[in-house]
Amino acid sequence: MQSFFQFSRIARGVLIAAIAAIVPLPVAAAVADPLADGAKAYKPFVVEHIGIALAGARDLQAAAKSGDVREAQAAWIKSRKGWEAIEPITGEFFSELDGAIDAWPDAKQGYHAIEAALFSGKVAGIAAPTDKLVADLAAFDKQLKAPGFKFTPQGLLNGAAKLAYEVGENKSKGGESPYAGTSLIDMQENVEGIEAVYKLAFEPTLAERDKKLAAAIDEKIEDLEKLVKVEDLKKVDQGALRRNGEELAVLLQSAAPKLELEKPSVGE
Amino acid sequence: MRAPARAREVIAASLAAVLVAGAALAAPIVTREGVLPSGTELGEDAAVQPTELFMTELAGGKRSYQQKLGDMLFSSPAIFGGVAKQAGISCATCHQQGAGNPALYIPGLSRRHGTFDTTGALFNPRADNGLFDPVTPPSLRGATFLAPYGHDGRFASLRDFIRNVVVNEFAGPEPSGEVLDALVAYVQDIGFLPNPKLNSDGRLTDAASAAAHRGEAIFNRPFRRDASMSCATCHQASSAFVDHQVHDVGSGGWFKTKTLINADFNAPYFHDGRFDSYDQVVGYFDKRYDLGLSESERADLVAYLDAVGDASTPTTPDTVQNELDEIAVFAGVLDTAIREHDAAIIAVAVDTVGGEWRELGERIPETKDTSVSGGLAERAKARGAVRQMVLALRQIDMAAERGDFDAAAEGYADYRAQMAPATTALAAAEPFSLFDPTVRRRHFAALARLDALAK
Numbered sequence A: 001m002q003s004f005f006q007f008s009r010i011a012r013g014v015l016i017a018a019i020a021a022i023v024p025l026p027v028a029a030a031v032a033d034p035l036a037d038g039a040k041a042y043k044p045f046v047v048e049h050i051g052i053a054l055a056g057a058r059d060l061q062a063a064a065k066s067g068d069v070r071e072a073q074a075a076w077i078k079s080r081k082g083w084e085a086i087e088p089i090t091g092e093f094f095s096e097l098d099g100a101i102d103a104w105p106d107a108k109q110g111y112h113a114i115e116a117a118l119f120s121g122k123v124a125g126i127a128a129p130t131d132k133l134v135a136d137l138a139a140f141d142k143q144l145k146a147p148g149f150k151f152t153p154q155g156l157l158n159g160a161a162k163l164a165y166e167v168g169e170n171k172s173k174g175g176e177s178p179y180a181g182t183s184l185i186d187m188q189e190n191v192e193g194i195e196a197v198y199k200l201a202f203e204p205t206l207a208e209r210d211k212k213l214a215a216a217i218d219e220k221i222e223d224l225e226k227l228v229k230v231e232d233l234k235k236v237d238q239g240a241l242r243r244n245g246e247e248l249a250v251l252l253q254s255a256a257p258k259l260e261l262e263k264p265s266v267g268e
Numbered sequence B: 001m002r003a004p005a006r007a008r009e010v011i012a013a014s015l016a017a018v019l020v021a022g023a024a025l026a027a028p029i030v031t032r033e034g035v036l037p038s039g040t041e042l043g044e045d046a047a048v049q050p051t052e053l054f055m056t057e058l059a060g061g062k063r064s065y066q067q068k069l070g071d072m073l074f075s076s077p078a079i080f081g082g083v084a085k086q087a088g089i090s091c092a093t094c095h096q097q098g099a100g101n102p103a104l105y106i107p108g109l110s111r112r113h114g115t116f117d118t119t120g121a122l123f124n125p126r127a128d129n130g131l132f133d134p135v136t137p138p139s140l141r142g143a144t145f146l147a148p149y150g151h152d153g154r155f156a157s158l159r160d161f162i163r164n165v166v167v168n169e170f171a172g173p174e175p176s177g178e179v180l181d182a183l184v185a186y187v188q189d190i191g192f193l194p195n196p197k198l199n200s201d202g203r204l205t206d207a208a209s210a211a212a213h214r215g216e217a218i219f220n221r222p223f224r225r226d227a228s229m230s231c232a233t234c235h236q237a238s239s240a241f242v243d244h245q246v247h248d249v250g251s252g253g254w255f256k257t258k259t260l261i262n263a264d265f266n267a268p269y270f271h272d273g274r275f276d277s278y279d280q281v282v283g284y285f286d287k288r289y290d291l292g293l294s295e296s297e298r299a300d301l302v303a304y305l306d307a308v309g310d311a312s313t314p315t316t317p318d319t320v321q322n323e324l325d326e327i328a329v330f331a332g333v334l335d336t337a338i339r340e341h342d343a344a345i346i347a348v349a350v351d352t353v354g355g356e357w358r359e360l361g362e363r364i365p366e367t368k369d370t371s372v373s374g375g376l377a378e379r380a381k382a383r384g385a386v387r388q389m390v391l392a393l394r395q396i397d398m399a400a401e402r403g404d405f406d407a408a409a410e411g412y413a414d415y416r417a418q419m420a421p422a423t424t425a426l427a428a429a430e431p432f433s434l435f436d437p438t439v440r441r442r443h444f445a446a447l448a449r450l451d452a453l454a455k
Helices: A004-022 A027-032 A034-066 A069-085 A087-093 A095-101 A110-118 A127-145 A153-167 A183-209 A211-228 A238-255 B065-074 B082-087 B158-169 B177-188 B210-220 B278-288 B295-308 B320-339 B343-362 B376-401 B405-432 B437-453
Strands: B048-050 B315-317
Touching: A034 A069, A034 A127, A034 A153, A034 A183, A069 A087, A069 A110, A069 A127, A069 A183, A087 A095, A087 A153, A087 A183, A095 A110, A095 A127, A110 A127, A110 B437, A153 A183, A153 A211, A153 A238, A153 B376, A183 A211, A183 A238, A211 A238, A238 B082, A238 B343, A238 B376, B065 B177, B065 B320, B065 B343, B158 B177, B210 B295, B278 B295, B320 B343, B320 B376, B320 B405, B343 B376, B376 B405
Parallel strands: none
Antiparallel strands: B048 B315
């Protein structure tokens, strides 16, 4: 399916409008609290991507059972892509599950325990961590869809700023998924995730209050997109990536007062 | 500087068994998608660092802006180009704290740990000489007294030598005069470490053993086959144990005489690092020049070299405070650079100091690190504080870039104001960090278990 990353360059406005249409909001509420509306508008993106992560993990489970290493690797990558796109909110809103799903270094649970064995050509031994991954992602999905659950604007801004900083970490020696060799995909999905949360949750409000700053953030995200849109990790300009990631985090922090939010924390 | 990224820190399980007390924990790169070959070890995770002393400070003075700028640039990948810049490699990668790096290993460029082919294709294809000729990155202690430069002494000038490293070995852009002057000023100030066994004339003191004193006599004794020669002919004690000449001692070419001062910490020995110990070196010369040394004479000569090469405090524990002290020196450059509206130096300082902060932060295990128990709140707070310092620096650069140096100065004041709370947060997290030997062992053991899965 076409990613948000690609889609956004074609018709961002249409997409945002489409998601807004999927999540009908009382007009009064939208006027009263545009940021809460933005957070609601962002939620379908997360629902979609956790769905991708969970489906991929289930495919991985099946492939591991049948002993098909290639299928299992493809399923791991599919699942991982879904996960990486929602990293702005994983640690911020689901810290316990995030700690299990994305544990590092941990040879017993999470994506990386599976990755280390699977991408050395083995499916033997990955059944237990894969079962646990499926269970954890399912629990994530359930919590996300629980009636009382909602994203807070502050948490979303924290998560976006934090991930902008993290995207700038030097990946020249391998990055997040060193055994699978898919760190570039992680980065692309991370940037897509930042773009989604910003575009859906904050840009409409910020553009009304500070058009120049909103444009600067938009431009910085586009710069990051360009930097990670390369053939392989070796071609990523690490210095520029770090500088742009940090600049985006700074800009998101400077947006906080305009959005009547606290300066976002970039810590865990 | 230390290389960031989690892939770097995955250690080979086979290494884990032989590593003790965390001091020698290595971190080879495991991925094939990085810019450095899989299996690369940069040796940047040591629990102790070589001690670095500056002659200006030993004399009771203070280091100049130029020397501090050089110190900062020495740790900056930004002055290099190509793969080195991409990989975050700086001068300090090979010359840790101005010393050498016996743990350095780059597959395809190293014959053994502590060696590196500076004319290979990886870092600058234009300088590739088609030979596999790795050499040791030498210690720079006392470099100002040790001309000529380069193992084969090809550069009479330290400035020319440094320029060659930047431009030709590591594909960097032509450095400005300011950058070169600063690097030279920094390197020229790196002093030998004090050694109570040696006096200022290069003679042993009473602190040295009897065996070392016997060895000193042998060192100065004429060779039995050539009475005009002794070890001291080339290694002149009163001249930092060098003669500023190159010689062919049968090691494959003409190479300059190496200093023996602090050399206990400079292994492996010879230009290509072929020898691990003084015993091997003495054995080589005994045979090469038919010295006819008895077993006890060889032992005495080794004892002498041990005494001459010693230092009272060769290493310094790597602690949060030591890291912060270094960061403070580097960041201090901003004081002058902002005042002088020097946007270029501000940019490189922000990148370099920010990089140092990031590396410090990575030594505080993230909360997802299941190998480390305890200190969750402290770790989270410290990592958050580190990140905020990085962003405070970035704000300075952003202001300077748009020519607003008043805002840059305000940003720098803000950065400095945040230093104290960040220091407190880091100190609180230190017992739960990789600075702690137990945490360190657990963390690297977990990495080894993960890596074992990939075998």
